[in-house]
Amino acid sequence: MTGGPILDSYEWPGGHEPLLRFGDGSPRVVLALPLFEEFNRTRAIGVTLLRSLAARGVSGLLPDFPGTGESIVPTAAATLESMRVAYGAVIAAYGPLIAIGMRSGALIDLNAAVTERWHFAPQSGEELLREINRQSAADGTIAGNIVSPSLREEIAAATLNRRARVVRLSTDPRPAHLTIDGAPPWRRVEPDNDPALVARLADDIADWIARCDG
Amino acid sequence: MIPEGKDKIEETVRATLADVLGISADRAAAFAATTPLFGALPELDSMAVAGVLTELEDRLGIVIEDDEVDGELLESFGALVEFAARKALL
Secondary structure, eight states: OOSSOEEEEEEETTEEEEEEEESSSSOOEEEEOOSTHHHHHHHHHHHHHHHHHHHTTOOEEEEOOTTSTTOSSOGGGOOHHHHHHHHHHHHHHHOSOEEEEEGGGGGTTTTOOOSEEEEESOOOHHHHHHHHHHHOOTTSEETTEEOOHHHHHHHHHOOOOOSSEEEEETTOOSOOSEEEOOOOTTTOSSOOOOHHHHHHHHHHHHHHHHHHHO | OOHHHHHHHHHHHHHHHHHHHTOOHHHHHTOOTTOBOTTTOTTOOHHHHHHHHHHHHHHHTOOOOGGGOOTTTTTBHHHHHHHHHHHHOO
């Protein structure tokens, strides 16, 4: 592994957005981080995961979708539909790719032309809506960011693609192909990294990709 | 109420507080029924409260309605455990 990620950009019908590229070879995976506050809490883990995968020979991409991360689209203008369109543009430009969806990030790959899906603790639209409604101030903002009523409506109707390998934490009673021990980083009030958790996730992804390839 | 069930609920509430608030296992182990929560724990601000409630929903398979959340719910560790047990063991 030569070093850190490269900052690049990708084009989608709405413009250009930032994208981080990890590893030396052609990308195999694309990571979608969770939406809203969980994004902030898990970004370090997502970056560490893609570094770890690159070290295991699996190159990857971390795009910022419109209205998230360093995107210039204001959060008030974010729509799930535009995130899905942008996701499709990444696939079209870099594909074939395997989707890695973390929490509500898994909602973005619903109809994407990816070859496989690997979801970590996927969160349904209904569950996400309950979470953000609980976090929202009376003026509809979360930590000062406007979350529009139309985005909330999209989220209420959003579904997960169930054709995915699902990994969950052992504290989560929902169905999974694999459960691992650990505290949920997306729920911790202070963002943190978790190298032990990342190592287990990276091992599972790399092993699973090898099985899919073989 | 099944004693074994309630013990498990209590441990789940304890672990949830520790995991969400970043409290050490030792500190969480010391929580007793009368230990005050909201207003007493500096880590427990309104965003943290949202996280604790949502995490309890996820771990216990329950739904907590807005109108069930009042000052008494988070007054003490015991109050939160009682509430969670009522919802989860029905």
